[in-house]
Amino acid sequence: SQTIHQWPATLVQPVGSPLSLECTVEGTSNPNLYWYRQAAGRGLQLLFYSVGIGQISSEVPQNLSASRPQDRQFILSSKKLLLSDSGFYLCAWSVGGTNEKLFFGSGTQLSVL
Amino acid sequence: LAKTTQPISMDSYEGQEVNITCSHNNIATNDYITWYQQFPSQGPRFIIQGYKTKVTNEVASLFIPADRKSSTLSLPRVSLSDTAVYYCLVGVGSGNTGKLIFGQGTTLQVKP
Numbered sequence: 209s210q211t212i213h214q215w216p217a218t219l220v221q222p223v224g225s226p227l228s229l230e231c232t233v234e235g236t237s238n239p240n241l242y243w244y245r246q247a248a249g250r251g252l253q254l255l256f257y258s259v260g261i262g263q264i265s266s267e268v269p270q271n272l273s274a275s276r277p278q279d280r281q282f283i284l285s286s287k288k289l290l291l292s293d294s295g296f297y298l299c300a301w302s303v304g305g306t307n308e309k310l311f312f313g314s315g316t317q318l319s320v321l
Numbered sequence: 322l323a324k325t326t327q328p329i330s331m332d333s334y335e336g337q338e339v340n341i342t343c344s345h346n347n348i349a350t351n352d353y354i355t356w357y358q359q360f361p362s363q364g365p366r367f368i369i370q371g372y373k374t375k376v377t378n379e380v381a382s383l384f385i386p387a388d389r390k391s392s393t394l395s396l397p398r399v400s401l402s403d404t405a406v407y408y409c410l411v412g413v414g415s416g417n418t419g420k421l422i423f424g425q426g427t428t429l430q431v432k433p
Contacts, residue, residue, distance in 0.1 A: 242421065250425040252365070252408070265420070298364045302421070307353040307372070308412065310421060312364025 210235035214299045214313030221320050227272075227286040229316050231299030234280065239301040240308065241282040243274055246296040258282060294320045325409045325424040332430050341398045341427050343409030346390045352412040354385060354392045359406045359426070368407075369394070396429075404431045 214231045221227060233239050243255040254267045258275035264274050271290060275283045282299060297316045302308040326344040333339045345354065353372050357365035369376055371383040371392070376386040396403055408426040 244423075249427045254420070254422050257420060263368070267382060267420075267422075298361070300364065300398060307370060308421070309356075309367050310357070310410075311367070315362065315364050317362065 210301075210311065212299065212301055212313045213255065213310060214316060216316055217314065218317045219319070221289050221318065223291055223320055224288045226316070227284070227293070228287050229284040229297055229299075229318075231282045231284075231313055232280055233301045236301070236303065237282070238279060239303060241276060241280075242300040242302075242310070243282065243284050244298045244300065248295070252298070256284070289320045291320050294318055325411055327407075327409055327424055327427045328404060329425065330428040330430070332432065334432050335400055336398050339399050339403070339429060339431075341394045341396075341407055341409075341429070342391055343394070343424075344391045345409070345411045348389050348411055352371055354383070354389075355410045355412070356381070356383065356394045357410065357423075358391075359408065365408060365423075367433045396419075399431045400430050403429065405429060 211234045242259045244252045258276045272286050299313040300310045302310050355370040356368045357399045359365040369381050373385050376383045406426040406428050423432040
């Protein structure tokens with residue numbers, strides 16, 4: 209069966225520090241991969257999505273970037289965190305297609321202080 | 322990309338049936354309608370998906386009228402544990418573009 213791993217679960221970082229969040233998927237090939245962010249009490253904001261290795265689409269201009277070095281690995285990064293980067297970061301995968309279903313990881317709660 | 326509109330919040334009592342409606346006036350021919358449930362500090366969880374008419378599983382039912390411009394998630398006999406945020410998501414149409422954007426969702430509060 210397919211599983212998605214996301215780590216760390218919680219992270220406290222100072223403003224201006226770098227960020228690296230990693231997500232890996234097991235049990236499937238060539239998944240679509242996603243990074244969403246959820247601010248406290250708010251909805252899910254799509255940050256990046258990828259339909260293949262090296263193919264990254266950005267939805268929101270910001271100081272974050274994403275990379276997909278391997279088929280089932282998706283990394284979210286920042287060179288310098290801002291206070292506004294605080295939030296709940298969720299990785300998700302799907303098999304694509306018109307009836308695709310999203311499967312989410314357990315999330316990373318990031319606090320930038 | 323179809324935009325969805327849902328009520329921001331709903332209240333219910335244990336044992337009642339809850340119906341949450343989502344509007345998606347610009348749904349494309351090939352789009353499916355998918356509903357997710359999210360508890361605090363967790364990722365959303367798939368509930369049900371449909372294309373037209375009615376779909377039922379062990380958790381919920383999904384009603385989609387012929388014009389497909391709206392859909393209704395029906396939760397039978399809710400319990401306190403059904404308190405969560407419910408999202409309606411409409412696909413991006415044909416192809417594998419990968420762009421899936423959530424609306425604001427409906428916060429359901431179930432009271433004893």
